[in-house]
Every structure is written in C-alpha cells, then in structure tokens.
Amino acid sequence: MGRYTGPVCRLCRREGVKLFLKTLRCDSPKCALEKRGEQPPGMHTQKRRKTSDYGSRLREKQKVKRYYGVFERQFRRYMDLAGRSKGNTGSTLMALLERRLDNIVHRMGFAGNRRTARQLVSHGHICVNGRKVTIPSFLVKAGDTVSVKARPKSVRFVKQSLEGFSGRVPDFLAVDSAGDNPSGRVLRLPGDTDWSIPVQTSLIIEFLSR
Numbered sequence: 424m425g426r427y428t429g430p431v432c433r434l435c436r437r438e439g440v441k442l443f444l445k446t447l448r449c450d451s452p453k454c455a456l457e458k459r460g461e462q463p464p465g466m467h468t469q470k471r472r473k474t475s476d477y478g479s480r481l482r483e484k485q486k487v488k489r490y491y492g493v494f495e496r497q498f499r500r501y502m503d504l505a506g507r508s509k510g511n512t513g514s515t516l517m518a519l520l521e522r523r524l525d526n527i528v529h530r531m532g533f534a535g536n537r538r539t540a541r542q543l544v545s546h547g548h549i550c551v552n553g554r555k556v557t558i559p560s561f562l563v564k565a566g567d568t569v570s571v572k573a574r575p576k577s578v579r580f581v582k583q584s585l586e587g588f589s590g591r592v593p594d595f596l597a598v599d600s601a602g603d604n605p606s607g608r609v610l611r612l613p614g615d616t617d618w619s620i621p622v623q624t625s626l627i628i629e630f631l632s633r
Contacts, residue, residue, distance in 0.1 A: 480630035483623055490620050491520045492537045497560065502631050513624025514615055521613040524549065525559035527569055530619075531598050531607040532588035533581045548577040563609050570606035581605050593617050 488498045505515040525540040534540035541559040550570045571581045585600045592598050595617050598607040
C-alpha cells in the first residue's frame with residue numbers, strides 16, 4: 424500500500440492530537456482540531472462505541488507511525504531493532520524514530536514539516552558530515568553535522584524555513600543559522616524527554632508483541 428495522499432487534517436482528527444502535518448495551518452485557528460475539537464472524522468460519530476483495549480493500543484501505534492511518516496513495514500523493522508537492543512524497548516524505539524534524518528532536518532527548522540523534510544533529503548539538498556545523503560530514514564549519530572548543500576536554491580529554501588520556524592530546537596541538537604550555509608550538530612542521542620509527541624510506548628509494545 425502506498426503513502427497516504429488524502430487530507431492530512433483528517434489524520435489529526437482521527438488520532439485526537441496535532442500531528443503537525445501542515446506547516447502554518449496547525450498553529451492557526453484553521454486547524455481542524457481547533458475548529459471541531461476531538462470529534463473523529465466520518466458520519467455518525469456520536470453512535471460509536473467506547474474504544475476497546477485493542478483499539479487504544481492500535482491508535483497509539485498509528486499516532487506515532489503517522490507522526491513520523493513511516494510505513495508499517497518500516498515501523499515494525501524499528502520495533503525489531505529496538506527489541507534486540509539493550510535498555511527499555513519503548514524508549515529505544517522512539518529514539519530510533521527521532522534519529523531519522525528527515526525528522527532531524529525538521530526539528531532543526533530546515534523544513535516546516537516532516538513531509539517537506541523528506542523531499543529535501545530525497546532531492547539531495549542535505550549533507551551529513553559533508554557528504555550528500557538522499558535517504559530520509561538515515562539514522563544520525565552523536566557528533567554528526569547536518570548541513571545544507573552549498574547551492575543557492577537549497578540555502579534559500581532552508582533560510583526561508585528558518586525565518587518562519589516557530590518551534591523549539593530540542594536540547595540534543597544545536598543549530599547555526601547565522602552563516603551563509605545553515606548547519607546543525609547532533610550533540611547526543613535523543614532521550615525520554617526529547618520527543619515532541621505525547622505517547623505511551625508500553626501500549627505500542629503490547630500491540631506489536633501480541
């Protein structure tokens with residue numbers, strides 16, 4: 424199954440939380456959640472039954488998957504990798520998702536949302552440690568430097584995004600936007616307080632371990 428191409432505001436309403444899939448609309452009164460509250464999409468929403476335990480676990484997984492923009496197979500691959508790693512499986516899973524290059528580009532302010540960040544990476548506008556990387560799922564490491572390719576079109580787009588960036592750069596990243604070529608550095612691997620979406624990782628682990 425291909426990537427979802429329908430109205431993305433519908434996904435936010437379905438999960439009942441802002442997934443920030445649009446750049447400016449999510450922070451404006453036009454946001455679907457601001458206008459309609461937590462009412463899910465579709466007809467006859469008042470007649471729906473209470474969410475079951477299975478449904479609540481499914482929704483938690485879908486929320487995280489849609490937030491980071493990954494496919495089901497990719498998500499389960501991250502889950503398998505987290506399960507084989509030392510430490511808390513849920514925290515490791517979220518850290519892997521946060522380390523994706525498209526997520527790092529977005530959280531540095533180089534792109535307004537993760538979908539735009541994926542395009543920037545795929546089209547060759549982003550470099551890691553001075554080398555062009557075109558794989559959005561590339562996992563950055565502590566000490567890596569993420570920069571914009573030194574060509575006018577790339578730099579102009581990223582600087583426009585930085586000017587309109589209203590979010591907060593997380594503590595595990597450092598951004599230098601003062602020069603002619605914006606860049607950022609991964610100071611450390613992301614921890615439990617670094618992801619920007621409320622999530623109960625235990626529900627995801629229970630769902631995928633059944």
